[in-house]
Amino acid sequence: MGILILSxxxxxxxxxxxxxxxxxxxxxxxxxxxxxxxxxxxxxxxGAYFFWILxxxxxxWPALAIxxxxxxIIGFVIERALVRRVYGLDPLFGLVIxxxxxxxxxxxxxxxxxxxxxSVSAPSFAKGIFLIGDFAYPQYxxxxxxxxxxxxxxxxxxxxxxxxxxxxxxxxxxxRWKNLWNPSRPRDFGKTLLAAKxxxxxxxxxxxxxWKH
Numbered sequence: 001m002g003i004l005i006l007s008x009x010x011x012x013x014x015x016x017x018x019x020x021x022x023x024x025x026x027x028x029x030x031x032x033x034x035x036x037x038x039x040x041x042x043x044x045x046x047g048a049y050f051f052w053i054l055x056x057x058x059x060x061w062p063a064l065a066i067x068x069x070x071x072x073i074i075g076f077v078i079e080r081a082l083v084r085r086v087y088g089l090d091p092l093f094g095l096v097i098x099x100x101x102x103x104x105x106x107x108x109x110x111x112x113x114x115x116x117x118x119s120v121s122a123p124s125f126a127k128g129i130f131l132i133g134d135f136a137y138p139q140y141x142x143x144x145x146x147x148x149x150x151x152x153x154x155x156x157x158x159x160x161x162x163x164x165x166x167x168x169x170x171x172x173x174x175x176r177w178k179n180l181w182n183p184s185r186p187r188d189f190g191k192t193l194l195a196a197k198x199x200x201x202x203x204x205x206x207x208x209x210x211w212k213h
Contacts (some may be wrong), residue, residue, distance in 0.1 A: 014145035035094035077098040
C-alpha cells in the first residue's frame with residue numbers, strides 16, 4: 001500500500017510539473033501583453049510533432065535543442081501577423097483570433113499526420129528503473145520531472161532576478177495598479193498605495209542592481 005501511495009505521489013508531482021511548464025508560457029503572454037493566447041496549445045502540438053520527426057533522424061539531444069528554436073520562430077511569426085493586431089484592445093479579440101488560428105492549425109496537423117497518436121521511446125540513458133528497496137519507478141518519468149522543474153526554475157530566475165525580467169513585468173504591474181486604483185472605493189486606497197509602493201520598490205531595486213542568476 002505504501003509503495004502504491006508513493007508511486008501515485010511521484011506521478012502527481014511529475015505530471016503537475018509538466019502541466020506547469022506547459023502553462024507558464026500562456027501565463028507569461030497574458031501577464032506581459034494582456035492577450036489571452038489560445039494558440040499556446042497548438043504551439044505545444046507543433047513542438048511535439050517536430051520533435052517526433054527529428055528524434056528518429058538525429059537523436060534525442062539534438063532534437064531537444066532544435067525544437068524550441070523552431071517553435072520560437074513560429075511564435076514570432078504568429079505574434080507579428082496576428083497577436084500584435086489586438087494589443088490594447090478588449091481581451092476577447094485576442095481570444096477569438098488565437099482560438100481561430102489554433103482551430104485551423106489543428107486541422108492542418110490532422111491533414112499532415114492523420115488522427116493517429118504517436119509516441120517517442122525513452123532515450124537510452126533513461127530507459128532503466130530507479131530502485132529503492134521494493135519500490136521501482138521509471139527513470140524517464142524522473143527525467144521529465146527534473147527537466148520541467150529546471151525549466152520552471154529558469155523562468156522564475158529570469159523574471160525575478162534579472163533586469164530583463166523586471167522590465168518585461170512592468171506592463172503587468174501597470175495593469176494591476178490600474179485595476180487596484182478605483183476612486184469609488186476610498187477604503188481601499190491605503191492598501192492600494194501600500195501594494196504599489198512595495199511592488200515598485202522591489203522591481204525598482206531589481207532594475208537598478210541588475211540581478212543575474
